[in-house]
Amino acid sequence: MSHIRKSTALAATLGTCVLGLGVAAPAGAAEGDDAMVSVFHGVPGLTVDVYAGDEELIPDFEPGTLTDPMPLPAGSYDIKVFPDGADPASDDPAIEKTVEVAAGDNATIAAHLSEDGEPELTAYANDTSDVPAGQSRLTVRHVAAAPAVDVRAGGQPVFEGLTNPNEDTAEVDAGTVSADVTLAGTDDVVIGPADLTLEEGTSNVVYAWGSAEEENLALKVQTLSGMHSAPSGVEAGAGDTQAGGNSAAAWLAGSAGAAALVAGALALGNRRRAATVTRD
Amino acid sequence: MRNRPLPARAVLAAAVLCAAAALLVVLLAPGSAPDDFGARPTAPPAAPGPEDRPRAAEDAEAAGPDGSPGTPAPERSPAAPTAVTVPRIGLDATVEPVGVQADGTVEIPEAPQAAGWYRFGTAPGASDGSAVLVGHVDFETGELGEFAALYDVRRGDTVRVDRGDAPAARYEVTARAVVDQDELPRELFRRDGPHVLTLITCAPPYDEEDGYRNNLVVTAEPAEG
The missing domain is CATH 1.20.5 (Single alpha-helices involved in coiled-coils or other helix-helix interfaces)
Structure with missing residues (x-):
């Protein structure tokens, strides 16, 4: 029983165990009774079986893998992670945590190392609110046994001083960026550089995972799509000709045309007169 | 004499x-906008739920410990549009991909013969969504843009969109509407539902400070056969 109390204390410390903490759910999402839950395994060197209560959720889960989002009925789940092949009836789980998911939530549960290298579970709410047209949402979650880091894109810091198990997020121009992770406040690159393709209207969650001490730090990217929004408008007139042409430029153009026609008419008249004169 | x-x-x-x-x-x-005709096909009423919005996540690998680049994302639109013509009204414009400006509005090409394709949305010739082409109605010089010809478009006019590496996509004009520029329907940029081609330019009234107040929106549906 002691491990349950321990996991409760851990959850309270982390403060991230309850999902649906005011993260904007997409319009209408609450109509369903399910939450969408993904699971990321970020503990190096340990293949595991993941249980929700007594039910096996993911067998033979390899480090560095991320499941597709699974619909789970809203509710409270006792998530237990066992070393692969352990007997859930008699063995103690390697990690255990109670996670609550509300209808319409989109969440990722990460099994990962703490800054000190201890395995733990953190539940993150994924922001699936709309992204402005032309942009992409970039979120970085520090789930590695490593100190505070900075995250850079194209050499410029995007997130600074990020610590385990926190996350930071920003909306950036869609496109491909070269990203790397450095020790906070330094140019010491610990991960990357790696190209990140940030498609327009998507949410991209990057997990910095592994262990600095064991030199296996790595990135894992989770992309959620369907958060695009329409541009704010189409301003497709630079002049006012089509509106009636009362701008100086349009009048000048019009006047010049009329003047040319008048000049032409006069020239025509002059030619006729000249012809008449020669006939005399 | x-x-x-x-x-x-x-x-x-x-x-x-x-x-x-x-x-x-x-x-x-x-000096005035042309009449509306026809009705735009819209996406069926969406029933967004956790199952379909956001859509299933892709699981893309990024860098390993050695920093090796991840799997490249699939090419979004292998056949980008290169030109649009509406022969009956003499509209003939080149097409270039455009995005959004800092103010969130769609970029509009500055050349009178050029139109822009909203590259974040559906491409002409796709099976779903609304492919949007935009073009200036006129310029500071007083010159009219190619899309000014849309004021003369009629139901049934043929629209052809040439594409880079694919056969031309053919459409038939089915609707035209003048809408308030500040309330341009988001639906025009939908990425699912029945496929249409949407041509957008500006329409009067004209305001000295804000320019044109309306948009002219022409909808064309895929031509039979």
């Missing part, structure tokens, strides 16, 4: 030509 009446006749001719020229200027600058 027998040649006296001749200058008078020349003046008369000039006056007639001037009037004709003035009429021509008026005809070229109607």
Whole structure:
């Protein structure tokens, strides 16, 4: 029983165990009774079986893998992670945590190392609110046994001083960026550089995972799509000709045309007169 | 003097030509938006739930410990549009991909013969969504843009969109509407539902400070066969 109390204390410390903490759910999402839950395994060197209560959720889960989002009925789940092949009836789980998911939530549960290298579970709410047209949402979650880091894109810091198990997020121009992770406040690159393709209207969650001490730090990217929004408008007139042409430029153009026609008419008249004169 | 009446006749001719020229200027600058016709097909009423929005996540690998680049994302639109023509009204524009400006509005190409394809949305010739082409109606020089011809478009006009590495996509005009520029329907940029081609330019009234207040929206649906 002691491990349950321990996991409760851990959850309270982390403060991230309850999902649906005011993260904007997409319009209408609450109509369903399910939450969408993904699971990321970020503990190096340990293949595991993941249980929700007594039910096996993911067998033979390899480090560095991320499941597709699974619909789970809203509710409270006792998530237990066992070393692969352990007997859930008699063995103690390697990690255990109670996670609550509300209808319409989109969440990722990460099994990962703490800054000190201890395995733990953190539940993150994924922001699936709309992204402005032309942009992409970039979120970085520090789930590695490593100190505070900075995250850079194209050499410029995007997130600074990020610590385990926190996350930071920003909306950036869609496109491909070269990203790397450095020790906070330094140019010491610990991960990357790696190209990140940030498609327009998507949410991209990057997990910095592994262990600095064991030199296996790595990135894992989770992309959620369907958060695009329409541009704010189409301003497709630079002049006012089509509106009636009362701008100086349009009048000048019009006047010049009329003047040319008048000049032409006069020239025509002059030619006729000249012809008449020669006939005399 | 027998040649006296001749200058008078020349003046008369000039006056007639001037009037004709003035009429021509008026005809070229109607000053009002054309009538609406037809109805835009819209996406079926969406029932967004956690199952379909956001859509299933892709699981993309990024860098390993060695920093090796991840799997490249699939090419979004292998056949980008290169030109659009509406033969009956003489619309013939080149097409270039455009995104959004800092203010969130769609970028519009500055060349009179050019139109822009909203590259974040559906491409012409796709099976779903609304592929959007935008073009200036006119320019500061007083010159009209190719999309000004949309004021003369009629139901049933053929629209052809040439594409880079694919056969041209053919459409038939089914609707035209003038909408408030500040309330351009988001639906015009939908990425699912029945496929349509949407051509957007500007429409009067014109405001000295804000420019055109309306958008002219022409909808074309895939041509049969």
